[in-house]
Amino acid sequence: MTGVIHGTTYDAGVLIAADRGDRRVLAHHADRIARGVIPTVPANVLAQAWRSGPQPRLSRLLRGCRIAPVDERRARQAGAALARSGTSDVVDATVVIEAAARGDVVLTGDPDDLRRVADVVAPGLPIHGV
Numbered sequence: 572m573t574g575v576i577h578g579t580t581y582d583a584g585v586l587i588a589a590d591r592g593d594r595r596v597l598a599h600h601a602d603r604i605a606r607g608v609i610p611t612v613p614a615n616v617l618a619q620a621w622r623s624g625p626q627p628r629l630s631r632l633l634r635g636c637r638i639a640p641v642d643e644r645r646a647r648q649a650g651a652a653l654a655r656s657g658t659s660d661v662v663d664a665t666v667v668i669e670a671a672a673r674g675d676v677v678l679t680g681d682p683d684d685l686r687r688v689a690d691v692v693a694p695g696l697p698i699h700g701v
Contacts, residue, residue, distance in 0.1 A: 584680015
């Protein structure tokens with residue numbers, strides 16, 4: 572990967588792909604870490620992807636990430652985003668809200684669902700599929 576790397580927020584699809592050993596996801600992650608970018612994972616994204624221990628590949632990826640708490644303010648913002656977008660996935664809304672708050676790029680396994688939320692709450696938010 573070349574060029575400037577901005578802050579990045581991961582969704583559950585990225586964590587699941589990393590857990591499965593997806594080389595492309597692991598390479599993207601390693602490139603971000605090498606450039607000093609610490610990806611953010613909202614706590615509810617981790618909950619969605621975590622199934623049982625040990626999950627060594629996922630655990631290694633998470634050591635290089637910042638886990639963002641989902642507090643009351645973020646929960647309310649995510650709920651409002653769902654209402655405005657007509658969608659129902661709380662985790663997707665949280666990813667969009669977290670990324671927009673920091674000006675991050677979103678790395679996701681499902682760009683279409685996230686764009687539906689982003690289109691109404693953060694138009695222009697860069698969302699990239701893995």
